[in-house]
Structures are given as structure tokens and as C-alpha cells.
Amino acid sequence: MSTQPTPLSRRRFVGAAGLVAGSMITRPLFGQNAPSNKLNVALIGVWGRGLAHYDSIAEENVVALCDINEARFPDALKRFPNATTYIDWRKCLDHKGLDAVVVCTPDHTHAFIANWALKRNLHCYCEKPLAITVDEARTVRATWETKKGKLATQVGMQRHANPNFNRVRELIRDGAIGELKAAYAWGNRQIPRPGYFPEEGQPPKGFHYDLWLGPSPFHPYNPAYFSGGAGANCLSWNMFWDFGAGQIGDMGSHTMDLLWNAVDGGLPTSAEAKGDAYNSDVTPVKCESHFELPANDWRGPITVAWYQGGAMPSSPKKHIDLTQIGHGAMFKGTKGFLIADFDSRLILPYGNDADMSYYKPRKKEDMLPDIGHFQKQWFDACRDPSKPTACNFGYSADMIEMMLLGLVAYRTGKKIQYDGKTGKSPDTPEANAFMKKEYRPGWNIDG
């Protein structure tokens, strides 16, 4: 259990101190309760994707930098000279006066750090994917449910701020393709690997490999896990089951977000998947997963599908080559199709009554407002958690839970039923073992 005060009690504490001390300067100089209203922020994972966050966090008070590779600290400290450095995120989260944390570590640590951060009443921005197993997604969402409205959360699916996401949503909601029946998303990235890299060399001095492995089972060190450029090194490890979720966690997070935002998805009632032959080390390159989603308050039940690594949905027209869209989404309605990439879309009406007279475009003033800067949206919500964030941990946990359930179905080789209330498959008991993974002793996601 956390011993840190909640944001509310922190504010109360400051108020009480001010009362006792009268006009003496008793308010903290930094932090969300300080006159500057700057947040005390920790960046966990300071290189790679972490670099992309420097400009936004520089507007706040960066008090802590955490990385398992000490060689990354000198450059980071040039930008944030007042920060304390940590090699273990568990210690970093206990930094005194911390308000918020930005998580840019590898995927196998995300759900751990996110869950621990929420339990310590820290606002949390976590790079995608939020989780690499169904169980991790459910754990983070359960904690988030208890903190909703009090803590600001965001998963790093920053393309969500492209105005096209709003436009696609409006067109689907307003019936531009009639009643929604099915939606498909795909990504063409392919990173085949035969298996975990064999043991080679020793970690450089100051590189804490054991902390890099963190909760994951042991695999010997090999520099090939760390051979990618800044922001692309994730492609050196994210296809291995113990370190990522393959393209589902990688581009799948971004591309399914385009679809999910438009359909108001919820947990599926079934999943079925097929792809490359199962490899116990690496996630499949080519794979397709199919889900049934129940009706919600504005549409009937729909099917949702995810295709990766060369698997593709069929095109509605021969002359529309969907493979020309590397990462895209398609929506099928009773009166046509909508096809989109991250920043554009096209509508394909079909059938004799698809003259689009049934569709009334929104007035300009009724268009969904722009999200603005995606990271800033989160910082604004840290100051006032009643403000929304587009990819909060509720939205993002549901989405990644569905995607990860696809990998579960893939491993069973069957169509499985799914009970979103329990997180179990009622008809395929063997699927339940694949919803979670074993962690190394000493690592507890609920710590």
C-alpha cells in the first residue's frame, strides 16, 4: 500500500501548513501545489523514445531521471541538470514530492510501472503498448478505475491528435457509410527472427542488464537487443514474447487506435486468429485476428479484425489496392466503406441507394474540437484531472486487451469465447493460461 498522500491530501497538507505558519513561505517552491504550478516529473527511460518527450517535460520541473543504462545520464543531465538519477524505477517512483511520471521503457515493464505509479498517486503517461498480456491490461485498468478523475493518464498513441481521427469518428457516427457492421485495421511491418539471441559478450559497465530484464524470465545478454537507433531500438526486442507483443504492441497500438476511436469499442465476446506457425520465442509476423464486439448505445454488434505482417483484408474494389496503405483502417457499413490512414480518408458508397442523401454532414461548429498537443493534453489533466485525455488507461486498456486476446486465440488455434467480466474464456479453458505470464521472483505487478 502506498504511504504517499493523494493529490487531494497533498493540497490539504499545504493548506494546513500555510494556516499554521501565517505569511511565512511554507509552500513548496516546485510541484503542482507550488506557486509556479509546475509539476515535479520523473522520466523513466531517458534515451530513445524518451528523447521525444524532452521538450514537453522541459516545461515542467524534471526532478528525476531513471535509466538502467548509466551511459545515458550525462546527456540527459545536460538538459535536466537538477534531476536526481535512478537505475531502478521502483526507487524512482518513491522520489519525494513527485507528481507525475513519463514511462519510455521497453514494453515488458509498462504495466508494472504504470500500475505502481497509479498506486502511488502519480499521474502517468506511459508509452504504448500499455500491457503485453490480457491480465496486465486488466490489472492496470482495475487500478485506474479506483483513480479515475483524480489522476491523469495517457498512453503514447500520439497520432490520436491528428484531426483525421476526429473526422473518421464523425463520419462513422453520422452514418456516412450507413449502419456500421465491421471494421478492419492492418499494419505491414515485418521483423522476422528465429528466436532469442544467443549469449554474446557482457553488458557494458553501467548497463544493468538484470534490471533491463526486470520481471521477464532470464534470457542471456546479447548486444543485438540494443543495436537500434534512438526511438527505433524497440524493433530489436519487441517481437519476443517476453519483451513485447510483436506488431500488436508496436504499430498495432497506433493503428487500432484509429479504428477504436471511431467504433467506441468495448471488450469482445469472442476471438479467433491464425498466422505463422507458433514459435515459443517470437510472436508471429503474419497474423490476423477477428473479434465480435457487442452493440453499444449508438450501433449494433460489429466484427473487428486486425491484420499484420502481410495478412490483409480484402479490398471492396479491385482498383483500390489496400496494400498501398502501410498502416490503415477500413470500415464497412450498410451503404459503403470508409478507408483511412493516419491523416486522410476516403468514402466509397455502394449499392443502388448509396447516393449519400441519407447522410447530413455536420456543421462546422459541431465538429469535434482538436485535441491539440497530445502530451500537453495530459499535463493539463495532471493539473485538473477532471479534464479528459484521449488515450486514458481505461480506453487504452480495453483496446490492448482485445488485441492481446487475439494472441491468446492464436495460441489455442481455436475460436474462443471471452467473458470480459472475468477475463476468462468460458469454452476454452486452455486459453486462460495464455492470458498471463510468469514473472521472475521478486517482481510483483501489484506492488
Ligand SMILES: NC(=O)c1ccc[n+]([C@@H]2O[C@H](COP(=O)([O-])OP(=O)(O)OC[C@H]3O[C@@H](n4cnc5c(N)ncnc54)[C@H](O)[C@@H]3O)[C@@H](O)[C@H]2O)c1
Ligand atoms: N509513441 C511512439 O510513436 C513510439 C515510438 C517509438 C517507441 N515507442 C515506445 O517507447 C518505448 C521505448 O522504445 P525505445 O525504442 O526508446 O526503446 P529502448 O530500448 O531504446 O529503451 C529506451 C530507454 O529506456 C531505457 N530502459 C530500458 N529498460 C529500462 C528500465 N527497466 N528502467 C529504466 N530505463 C530503462 C533504455 O536504456 C533506453 O535508454 C517502447 O515501449 C516503444 O513501444 C513509442
